[in-house]
Amino acid sequence: MLTIVGIGPGEPGGMTLEAYQCLERCDCIVGYHVYADLVRVIFPDKEYYTTPMTQEVERCLWAIEQADAGREVALVCSGDSGVYGMAGLVCELAGDRTALEILPGVTAACSGAAVLGAPLAHDFAVISLSDRLTPWEQIERRLAAAAAGDFVICLYNPASKGRPDHLRRACDILLASGMEEDRICGVVHNIGREGQSRQVMTLAGLREYEADMFTTVYIGSRMTRRIGERMVTSRGYRKVPAGRCEN
Amino acid sequence: MLTIVGIGPGEPGGMTLEAYQCLERCDCIVGYHVYADLVRVIFPDKEYYTTPMTQEVERCLWAIEQADAGREVALVCSGDSGVYGMAGLVCELAGDRTALEILPGVTAACSGAAVLGAPLAHDFAVISLSDRLTPWEQIERRLAAAAAGDFVICLYNPASKGRPDHLRRACDILLASGMEEDRICGVVHNIGREGQSRQVMTLAGLREYEADMFTTVYIGSRMTRRIGERMVTSRGYRKVPAGRCEN
Numbered sequence: 001m002l003t004i005v006g007i008g009p010g011e012p013g014g015m016t017l018e019a020y021q022c023l024e025r026c027d028c029i030v031g032y033h034v035y036a037d038l039v040r041v042i043f044p045d046k047e048y049y050t051t052p053m054t055q056e057v058e059r060c061l062w063a064i065e066q067a068d069a070g071r072e073v074a075l076v077c078s079g080d081s082g083v084y085g086m087a088g089l090v091c092e093l094a095g096d097r098t099a100l101e102i103l104p105g106v107t108a109a110c111s112g113a114a115v116l117g118a119p120l121a122h123d124f125a126v127i128s129l130s131d132r133l134t135p136w137e138q139i140e141r142r143l144a145a146a147a148a149g150d151f152v153i154c155l156y157n158p159a160s161k162g163r164p165d166h167l168r169r170a171c172d173i174l175l176a177s178g179m180e181e182d183r184i185c186g187v188v189h190n191i192g193r194e195g196q197s198r199q200v201m202t203l204a205g206l207r208e209y210e211a212d213m214f215t216t217v218y219i220g221s222r223m224t225r226r227i228g229e230r231m232v233t234s235r236g237y238r239k240v241p242a243g244r245c246e247n
Numbered sequence: 248m249l250t251i252v253g254i255g256p257g258e259p260g261g262m263t264l265e266a267y268q269c270l271e272r273c274d275c276i277v278g279y280h281v282y283a284d285l286v287r288v289i290f291p292d293k294e295y296y297t298t299p300m301t302q303e304v305e306r307c308l309w310a311i312e313q314a315d316a317g318r319e320v321a322l323v324c325s326g327d328s329g330v331y332g333m334a335g336l337v338c339e340l341a342g343d344r345t346a347l348e349i350l351p352g353v354t355a356a357c358s359g360a361a362v363l364g365a366p367l368a369h370d371f372a373v374i375s376l377s378d379r380l381t382p383w384e385q386i387e388r389r390l391a392a393a394a395a396g397d398f399v400i401c402l403y404n405p406a407s408k409g410r411p412d413h414l415r416r417a418c419d420i421l422l423a424s425g426m427e428e429d430r431i432c433g434v435v436h437n438i439g440r441e442g443q444s445r446q447v448m449t450l451a452g453l454r455e456y457e458a459d460m461f462t463t464v465y466i467g468s469r470m471t472r473r474i475g476e477r478m479v480t481s482r483g484y485r486k487v488p489a490g491r492c493e494n
Contacts, residue, residue, distance in 0.1 A: 013265035087361070087365035088364075088480060092481065106352065106357075110351040123372070125370070228343065230338050237303055
């Protein structure tokens with residue numbers, strides 16, 4: 001049996017009970033080394049098989065082979081197992097022979113939103129700025145479409161060593177789409193891990209922000225406000241009593 | 248202290264450990280009666296305060312008042328606490344006096360996706376078809392924008408008693424936007440609860456599907472395929488060995 005497990009941000013408290021129980025039960029844990037190391041702290045006595053970034057296919061094939069050989073294998077993904085996770089690739093690679101189970105987890109869009117307040121309280125779009133597997137032109141088209149639809153936008157992979165300027169380029173596309181410079185935005189760094197930090201800012205500020213691969217970015221819709229230190233998108237409950245809302 | 252808790256689909260296994268511990272610890276559990284009843288099965292001896300749909304403001308104000316009076320209150324939301332949940336409304340209603348914590352949960356987009364396979368493996372948009380708090384014209388604009396951006400689309404609240412034809416109208420907008428009739432779509436009913444079911448179908452089939460308020464709907468992007476019984480969006484790993492992928 002192969003189970004693809006979304007582990008949430010990484011601490012046990014952010015895992016679902018069934019994810020935790022699956023990791024406790026399995027023979028072998030497979031994953032990208034950064035995520036596997038988060039799990040190793042909790043389950044130090046398991047067998048681990050880890051590979052670096054760009055070795056996703058090899059990692060999934062190894063997990064499938066082990067499961068086909070009769071072992072209980074858990075393939076761990078940070079956040080959710082499906083959202084930019086390995087569930088898709090495993091479904092593509094696995095034949096009918098492999099018994100597969102997919103356990104969802106709390107994806108960074110949701111765990112980061114909880115740190116900021118409630119930016120995702122209304123319709124939203126999730127876009128990865130990584131052009132490792134997606135042409136940059138398609139990422140640009142999606143940014144423009146999300147702005148046109150007035151979605152709250154959550155950005156994954158806003159930067160990495162090879163692409164430090166992707167967030168600035170994304171902000172420029174949003175500004176060119178007519179989004180105002182003082183649109184409320186937010187960032188969360190190291191969600192649910194040591195050194196977690198958050199910041200609410202404007203789109204102009206976000207354009208200058210130095211993100212890295214552990215940053216999740218939120219760009220508000222027209223219904224998003226700063227309330228104290230929080231970033232909140234109103235769902236439009238019409239009966240909110242006047243005077244109780246700060247914005 | 249007031250904690251807004253995303254409980255996931257409803258079974259304890261789908262809750263995070265910290266959500267479970269919060270419910271175990273609190274004095275009083277507040278929620279929409281359908282979700283509170285899911286929790287009551289697990290924690291039958293707690294005090295409960297429930298209100299029906301449309302009573303969200305009253306429910307949140309009651310929770311805030313109890314917390315301000317010094318009680319440990321958990322306000323439960325199905326799925327995530329932020330995604331169409333109560334976190335936003337509480338942030339709007341609570342003053343500086345209230346100590347607030349927001350615990351995220353597995354939202355239906357992710358838990359339903361895990362049942363179908365991996366439809367959300369690439370960029371996606373989440374749209375609610377409920378026009379209770381959002382003008383229908385805005386929902387139409389977002390559907391058209393999501394189609395233009397070639398997002399995978401996940402629909403919440405595809406139908407209810409008062410609006411049985413919203414899903415059909417949404418499909419018509421997508422078709423009018425140029426989406427092909429055989430675009431791969433999927434539905435999951437009663438995610439993570441008794442009687443859970445799933446179905447992979449085309450957009451033409453989805454147009455005829457009778458959804459209810461316990462259905463979550465997925466409309467694939469151009470990169471979405473049916474693989475066996477599963478709905479999978481390819482992230483485009485270029486090194487997938489030929490012959491190992493069924494589509």
